[in-house]
Amino acid sequence: MDAKQLYEMLRTMQEPKGYYFNRDNDLVFDLLNSLLFNKDRYGYMACPCRLASGDRQKDEDIICPCIYRTPDIEQYGSCYCGLYVSKDWNEAKGEATYVPERRPPEKMLL
Amino acid sequence: MLLLYNEDDRKRGIKMHPPVKVYTLSTCSHCKATKRFLNECAVKFEFLDVDLLTSEERVAIIEEVKRINKECSFPTIIIGEKVIIGHKEREIREVLGL
Numbered sequence: 754m755d756a757k758q759l760y761e762m763l764r765t766m767q768e769p770k771g772y773y774f775n776r777d778n779d780l781v782f783d784l785l786n787s788l789l790f791n792k793d794r795y796g797y798m799a800c801p802c803r804l805a806s807g808d809r810q811k812d813e814d815i816i817c818p819c820i821y822r823t824p825d826i827e828q829y830g831s832c833y834c835g836l837y838v839s840k841d842w843n844e845a846k847g848e849a850t851y852v853p854e855r856r857p858p859e860k861m862l863l
Numbered sequence: 864m865l866l867l868y869n870e871d872d873r874k875r876g877i878k879m880h881p882p883v884k885v886y887t888l889s890t891c892s893h894c895k896a897t898k899r900f901l902n903e904c905a906v907k908f909e910f911l912d913v914d915l916l917t918s919e920e921r922v923a924i925i926e927e928v929k930r931i932n933k934e935c936s937f938p939t940i941i942i943g944e945k946v947i948i949g950h951k952e953r954e955i956r957e958v959l960g961l
Binding site: 780783784787790791801802803804805834835836851853854856858861 | 890892895929950
């Protein structure tokens, strides 16, 4: 699968749930390529912005879309990576949002 | 403390600043933004893509990062004595006097 196919597949699945790709297409494709790279090296699409352990069970919470996406989008309008945003966020055309790490540090098991 | 600065840097337009070290992930969009920003500002910096290290190297580096950023998130940016967590351009500019 290439990034374009992944884009279409995810868009179809996520938009009806209220999760939109960031309006910055270059950022989105860069992150989708990173997800494919992680799928290749780890066997699953670990969040590109977090250090994955390589063990699927330990990284369950950060497999994209991660479990932190919903609270991050509710609070900040964007997920940690900036891949997914709310419709309002995309339309607001504001500055890039800094989303702090919500994953508890003890979850990072290597 | 001014390190790693020489005549060649001055000729290339690189400005004098405290040493800059960035702990990054090769796949992380924020880390890439920080590297791009520092390059655009002609700031000389060292970086380490932690995800590309071997597991032994990684353990030691993670301990290093956790000492300054307990969440061990990326990018973790060290400018002189100052630590900036995340790609925060305004803060980076302030600390570097850009």
